[in-house]
């Protein structure tokens with residue numbers, strides 16, 4: 486990529502304007518591929534959160550925004566989609582230099598998914614049942630009854646660093662589709678594209694509808710999550726922080742959706758087509774250097790084909806080219822930070838100590854021209870058992886645990902033996918067997934002979950401690966609305982209101 490963008494200074498985006506933090510402080514955003522500072526971003530504090538929430542509150546009071554006709558709202562959502570396409574090159578560049586995602590993935594997948602998401606939401610809005618009329622009841626007396634779906638108010642979105650602009654869009658699109666306003670707190674490693682998104686979206690929505698506050702999770706995130714002016718929280722991040730968010734939300738009983746971690750089981754059956762299943766399983770775990778919540782990190786392989794599968798996995802993993810994510814030839818980029826690198830390497834050491842066999846990788850590597858970056862080889866552990874730490878905890882790096890099994894009943898138990906339930910997968914030529922196993926898997930998405938295939942019209946979210954609620958799909962709109970039942974009496978005469986006798990034993 487050759488595009489050159491001024492990435493040196495990013496204030497916050499509040500009420501349709503770029504604003505410095507109240508403290509005047511900034512923090513550095515580093516390129517994970519080189520370690521270079523690529524931007525200085527405003528370091529927000531509680532006062533900045535107050536301003537952003539107030540702006541969102543005022544914007545929500547704007548009847549024109551809140552009560553916009555579905556067709557007009559669909560036009561706004563389509564206009565956002567066009568803004569994304571018009572600014573695609575800049576968004577892709579900023580995303581790659583801050584998150585370390587490869588330009589091949591971000592430019593072919595993320596940006597298109599985002600543009601399509603807003604269009605998808607536009608089409609949902611046109612048909613959404615904003616008002617439903619209930620049948621006239623024979624008892625206790627005739628009445629007109631409606632169910633109205635109304636926006637919730639000010640939504641707070643707290644997002645992670647792994648796919649920052651796509652995950653922010655999963656929250657922005659349904660929130661705006663339903664007439665809410667939003668304050669987003671992106672992860673501090675990757676705030677650039679969320680800020681840019683807010684700027685381009687504000688070209689087509691009133692000021693205050695979208696706001697971004699930047700700063701540390703412990704200060705800005707916590708304060709936002711507990712803020713009395715916030716009506717809903719949509720959080721994506723670790724299960725550990727998700728628990729904190731639930732506690733903070735409880736203070737004012739906020740509507741809360743959580744998209745959390747995973748340790749997803751990938752089940753290879755004996756009859757699987759290995760020509761597809763081997764690269765498919767590696768795609769499932771090594772895409773974005775394993776920093777995806779739905780990665781298939783536990784690969785279950787039958788005893789009978791275990792050695793052959795391991796050999797093929799290693800042969801295929803060797804083909805993956807690590808490098809600068811801005812290079813179109815790169816398959817795997819860096820991990821996001823020094824801290825994340827240390828966490829991953831420490832899990833690799835734990836795996837060795839636990840008695841797993843390191844079949845491939847396991848090392849940090851230096852890439853020419855990217856000496857300040859954090860690159861880890863695709864890593865394959867074999868002889869892993871499901872009770873080892875590397876099979877139980879989310880590593881969020883390029884580390885695959887290959888686990889043996891003998892029977893289908895056993896592998897279903899092993900697959901479900903985790904606190905998580907985000908994704909799962911089955912590889913087989915027998916589709917009936919696949920559906921039977923799918924029924925028994927406790928996960929929010931199950932892929933049969935594939936991985937990572939998310940659709941904007943299908944819900945995504947977790948069972949168990951992988952979360953509450955769903956993003957994308959029609960279902961996600963419900964998470965940004967509240968229901969109001971409206972009753973209009975059709976009985977004007979008091980004497981005919983027999984139900985008043987429940988209270989008045991002697992009517993006048």
Ligand code: NAD
Pocket residue numbers: 643644645646647648652670671672673700701702703705706707708710721722723724726727729730744745746747777778779879881907946947951952
């Ligand atoms: P994280 O939980 O550390 O941080 C997520 C966000 O929360 C960041 O913006 C952070 O600043 C903020 N935060 C941190 N502490 C906070 C606190 N006490 N109060 C309020 N906000 C706080 O997660 P991460 O390291 O950024 O991302 C990786 C995690 O995200 C992994 O566990 C991954 O599985 C998960 N994830 C889940 C999904 C999904 O859709 N289920 C998608 C992507 C990532």
